[in-house]
Amino acid sequence: MPLHVEQFRYGRDNLGYLVFGRSEAMAVDGGAWHEILEFADTRGLRLLYVTHTHGHHDHIEGSDRLLETSRARLLGFQELQEGSVIVLDGKPVRVYRTPGHSVDSVCFHAGRYLLSGDTLFTGTIGNCFSGNLRAFYESIRRLMALPGDTVIFPGHDYMEPAVAFARFLEPANRDLDAYLDRYEPDCVRSLLRDERKVNPYLRFNDPAIIAILKERGLPVDSEWERWQSLMAIEE
Secondary structure, three states: OOOEEEEEEEOOOEEEEEEEOOOEEEEEOOOOHHHHHHHHHHHOOEEEEEEOOOOOHHHHOOHHHHHHHOOOEEEOOOOOOOOOEEEEOOEEEEEEEOOOOOOOOEEEEEOOEEEEEOOEOOOOEOOOOOOOHHHHHHHHHHHHOOOOOOEEEEOEOOHHHHHHHHHHHOOOOOHHHHHHHOOOOOOOOEEHHHHHHHOHHHOOOOHHHHHHHHHOOOOOOOHHHHHHHHHHOOO
């Protein structure tokens, strides 16, 4: 039986998750702690682990309640080493360290599903609060290399403003309408292959984006320059 992912909305736009198999589960960014526990109880799941995509307050809230109410173990950043594997019902959840948004950002890869936190959203990426733009660039390049059918489960629902910015930047992109039509507020997700068509921050090698950067007089000679140029654009 493959691993599954259930999404839980909390706060204004935060998205938390339960990754689970036949009987074992892991909570990621558990702000919706009550709903997570209720879902696990209904499904007969044993919560083994509680963890986070990064340590910002809105992603760690609820963890104390999850730990108090279950026998789960907290997996902190020090345990989430690059390439480490968390096992649920014999199935692997792989850990990718993806610094950039924050120094401690990680993504969780379970089968086709990628819990991308605030590194990669639907239609956009996170702010570079760490200040390390190069690290963020390398993290995005790493995620871009995953298979096109990878399902992106982000840490926030920023779909509508993300598409608005993409349309501002590239109004002739015909893929944007179909992309937005597939948006489901009750389960915010996208395929990586679709992100490559509409997400400007994954398209720094696309001729259409390069032409836009040139028109704005921004550096485009190298991939790294194109990335920096994209990150400097404001609507």
